[in-house]
Amino acid sequence: MIPAPEDKNKPSNVVNIDACKKLDDRQRKQLQHELKVYMEQYFKKKLGKGVDYTKVVLWEDMLIIRGERFLTEPELYIVETPAGKEIVRAARMQVARQHAIDNLPYFEEKLQARVIHQTYDIEPENDFWMHIAVFDRILTE
Numbered sequence: 001m002i003p004a005p006e007d008k009n010k011p012s013n014v015v016n017i018d019a020c021k022k023l024d025d026r027q028r029k030q031l032q033h034e035l036k037v038y039m040e041q042y043f044k045k046k047l048g049k050g051v052d053y054t055k056v057v058l059w060e061d062m063l064i065i066r067g068e069r070f071l072t073e074p075e076l077y078i079v080e081t082p083a084g085k086e087i088v089r090a091a092r093m094q095v096a097r098q099h100a101i102d103n104l105p106y107f108e109e110k111l112q113a114r115v116i117h118q119t120y121d122i123e124p125e126n127d128f129w130m131h132i133a134v135f136d137r138i139l140t141e
Contacts, residue, residue: 022141023058031110032056039065042103047095051129061138063107066130079124088124096120096129104133113137 023031035056044050052069071079071088078084097120104115113135120131 023139024141028058028140032058035063035065035107035110038106039067039103042099043067043070046098046102058111058139060140061113061135063111063133063135063139064130065132066128069127070129071124071127075124076127079127085124089122092122092124092129093120096122096131100131107133108135111135111139113139 033056035058036054039054039056040050049070049072051067053067055064055066057064071092075088075092079088100118100120104118108114115133116136117134118132120129122129
């Protein structure tokens with residue numbers, strides 16, 4: 001195979017994704033735990049309250065992060081009305097947007113892959129949120 005010509009605009013520290021090894025089951029589980037702890041610390045630091053339940057899954061080319069029981073007591077009260085639900089959703093969607101801005105570079109560096117698609121959503125009535133990122137390569141064996 002003939003190597004691609006060097007791109008003059010490409011930073012020299014970019015990892016060649018073809019050369020990156022896929023995570024075996026042990027490495028995947030270890031990294032999922034590490035990312036879970038990281039996310040819990042991130043939200044505790046940024047919001048002063050952590051998520052009661054966090055789950056991180058690395059699967060093929062995706063990173064899936066979900067959290068439950070993250071709303072404050074006042075937010076839980078506000079969510080009981082239809083208008084309140086939308087207000088809390090809008091506020092927490094802003095938190096999710098900022099989370100994506102703050103953490104995508106970290107995820108890309110950690111996984112040695114680029115995020116090519118992502119989505120996040122908040123269900124305040126269920127006290128649930130999720131973030132899904134799709135990478136430009138298969139991450140797991």
